[in-house]
Amino acid sequence: MSLLTRNVKRTRLVPFAPSLGAPVELVEEEYTVAVPRDWDRAVLGTAAAGTGLLLALAVTWSTASIGGLLALNGVEKSIAYAVAAVFDLAWIICMALEWLARHDPHRARAPRIAGFVFLGISMAAIATREILPHGYSGIAVGAIGAAVSLVAKGVWTLVIKASAKELSPIAQQYVARRRAAAGAELAMAGVERQLARSRHQLDAYREAYGHDTVTVERPIPDPNGPSGQPVRVSGTVRSAVRAALTTMPDASTADIVEQLARVGIDTDEDTVRTLSESVSGQHPDSQDSSSATVLALAPHAPDDTITDTVRSAVRSVGQDLDTVLAAVRRVHGTAVKRETVRRLLSRSTG
Known part of the structure; x- marks a missing residue:
């Protein structure tokens, strides 16, 4: 063994037959290689x-x-x-x-x-x-x-x-850019984990308390505000106005505002007028009147939870899941999940 090299054992496959005419098989053979030393x-x-x-x-x-x-x-x-x-x-x-x-x-x-x-x-x-x-x-x-x-x-x-490798300015820029890209991916991985935990917590709260978020389909322009400035309309008001428009197609905006005030929902004629224009292209038969029945027969407060609305719907329209689901979605928006209503319905009738 030389000071400049070191012996390393390797293996390779070689053909082998024990006798002439016997089947040939590949077997491993050990051999030694002289590798230069890495001083x-x-x-x-x-x-x-x-x-x-x-x-x-x-x-x-x-x-x-x-x-x-x-x-x-x-x-x-x-x-x-x-x-x-x-x-x-x-x-x-x-x-x-x-x-x-x-x-x-x-x-x-x-x-x-x-x-x-x-x-x-x-x-x-x-x-x-x-x-x-x-x-x-x-x-x-x-x-x-x-x-x-x-x-x-x-x-x-x-x-x-x-031990450090000397890099040219161009190579350093390349390494810095690659490191920044990898760092951005790692940071986004952490953000995605946080978002996933937040979504799981939110789903757990919704499942436990029967709450759900309401997505406003279209902002209502504010006539008293700057041009193009929208005013936020809650899902409860939007659903109640649409239900009233379905059950009272010939009523004036003032009549609808008065009817909603009787059940504890505050709105104004401009909001009713704007919402009526947004649903004017829909056929009356496409509207589900179940929630309108709940609106008329089971008054509800603007801060009622989904659980409260389910109980009111059961008292007003019975225990049919589809009917109760339609009524709840009229009040709280279409984002309410069917499984949530089914679970709350089974609790209220259990």
Whole structure:
């Protein structure tokens, strides 16, 4: 075995027959290949291992020095030494972040600067530990002790530079764009998870309390507002007006407003007139009169829930699911689910 190569065992399929005329089969054969040694990888691994050893020694020395400094002022030793480790852990974490961003100089700049700041604080604390009790005679020891962390930090910085790939400005832009695209996809994945959880929670609330949202089909223009400014009309008012228009086709807008006021629904003639124009193209036979019966026979308040409307419909039109569903949708809008009404109907009649 040469220092420049290393032997690696491989396998390959070869034809084999035990005797002449016997069927030939493919069998695995082992053979050896001389592969050039990757000295770059070996040297870099050795440097990384040595850097790890330097970091361990630096943390040990720094923790002992700073912990002793804190203990001089009466701090309990266990707490003092635990807190002392924070100083070195701070700049070591910054070095790890710098390593992760080694291919992006812009992103690596912030952890590099923060690492040197934390290192300076740690070195000052180590030097103070020796100077404070010994005066000028402790300056040399304090400087040497502080230099231990500086050496470890410097070696780690050199290892990062040796492992990082130097990219041209164009290549850096390409990497940044790819990273931004991947980051956008990852961010959207998190947003989609939040939306999915919100939808599940909303479905659970609707299932538990019988509520549902109402979608306004078309905004009603406000004659007193700016041009094109719509005024919001609740689904309850919209459904009630349409039901009244179906059951009282010859009634005036004032009569419809008065009829709705009797059952606790407040609206105005402009809204009734606009809604009547929106349904004027529909044939009366296409309107379901079940909800109109509920409107006339079972007054309901604007803030009634779907459960309240189902109970009123049962008292007015009976327990037929289709009839009750049509009545509920007239009051609360077509977004009400059939399964919700079925479940509430079974509860109210159970």
